[in-house]
Amino acid sequence: MNTPSASKVVLKAQELDGCLSDSDQRHLAEMGALYERALASFRVLSAGxxxxxxxxxxxxxxSLYTEMGHLMQEICRENPALSVYSFLTGEESHAEASRVIAKLRDVRTDRHEFVYYSQRAYEMLFKLAYARGHSGAKNYLVVKTPVSEPVQCYAVHKIPGIDGQIENAVMCVMLRGALLPSMIMSKEIEEYSSHGYVTPFALFRISRSEAKTEADMEYVLNLGDSFFDLPALDGKDLIFADPMNATGGSLAAVLRYLQGQGIRPRSVSCFNVIAALKGALRTVRAFGGCTVYALWMDPVLNEKAYIMPGLGDAGDRLNGADDAECPRNVMQLIADYGADIADLYRSQLRKIERTVLEARR
Structure with missing residues (x-):
């Protein structure tokens, strides 16, 4: 286990930009110009x-969003490691994703509804990565039903046989907005595993300076407030379920640290409700074999490295805002989720609790 310490690992934004190709830079500039035109329209609409x-x-x-969408689809076709749900599924599925994203973006969506639509989003992302178009082996679920007359009844259901894809997975949680999404993904894996596999968890404490701009941002991995079994990550399929991928910096900070410790995962998958184009490109460019699965892709970042049009602070909208003087730790976040969440994700919570307790020994 890692031992608590004051040590920190810092990654600078400039290190990530060096990974982008000339073609990436041209695409980002073209997208930025289109969004500037959209901003001019927003000002007109706001004025009434x-x-x-x-x-x-x-x-x-x-018209502008249609043009930006076509450009993003072109970029994703050139980069197969970028898998965007709304680009890869049929018209009916695209409509479903669009509606979910619209609800998550809406300023009127309260916390409980935001959690509900986040759960829906990650169910769709799981399907995109593991179940879409699957035509191989099947697993059978034999379920005892509540009907017992004239005899006890059972039902049989087929699901994709994907044990080999999911039963080597570890959920890597970049606190705090990623905690509940990671539990949701782990629950999906448990439900699709014929052995009831519950993923291990690795908890990483990442922060970035809000005083800095996107161009000079620093990403700080605080090892003293992180909880993980380092050797247990080697050779695993690492899954990062972060609702937002803005710059790719937090993910890069964790992966750079793991590489420096000699950890070589079998694969790395990043599951985002919304990924910014720049963050998605940085992620797949910086780490070979890394795949980004996004329900939706947004075009640009602002100077503070917020996704535009985005959906605000996903961590605050999932968990409620922290007191700046006394931010909650992982166990306090879990307690705040309440009995309904705790009961639904009880297998995942037991794993997380064990991870934290064992790391503190």
Whole structure:
């Protein structure tokens, strides 16, 4: 286990930008120019005015987003490691994803509803990565039902036989917004495993300076507040279920640290509800064999490294805001989820509790 210490690992944004190709930089510049035009329309819409003028500006925004969407699809076709749900599924599935993302973006969506739609989002992402188009072996679930007359009844259900893909997985949690999404993904793996496999968890405490801009951002991995069994990560399929991939910096900080410790995972998968184009490109460029699965891709970052149009602070919207003077630790976050979440994800919570307790020995 890692031992508590004050040691920190710092990764600078400039190190990540060096991974981007000339083609990536051209695409990002083109996307940025399109979004600047969209920002001009947002200003007109925010100011209001005659209904006819507002409708005309809305049509302009729709046209710009369509153009940005086509450009992102082109970039993803050139980079197969970028798997975006809304680009790879049929029209009916695209509509479902669009509706879920719209609810998550909406400022009127409260915390409980945000959790509900996050669960839906990760069910869809799991399907994208493991079950979509699966035509191989099947597993059979024989389920005892509540019906017992005239005899006890059972039902048989087929699911994809994907044990080999999921039963080597470890959930790597980049606190704090990623805690509940990681539990959701682990629960999906448990439900699709014919052996009821519950993933181990590795908990990493990552922060970034909000005083810095996107161009000079620093990502700090605090080992003293992280909990993981380092040798147990070697040769594993590492899964990062972070709702937002803005810059790719937090993921890179963890992976750079693991590489420096001699850890060689079998694979790395990043599951994001929304990934910014730049963050997704940095992720797959910096680490060969890494795959980004995103329900939706957003075009740009602002100077503070926030995704635009984004959905705000996913951690706050999932967990409620922390007191800046006294941020909650992982066990306090879990306690705040309440009985319903604790009961639904009890297998995952036992694993997390054991991880924290064993790391503190």
């Amino acid at each position: 005015g005659a209904p006819s003028a507002v409708r005309a500006e809305e049509q302009n925004v729709i």
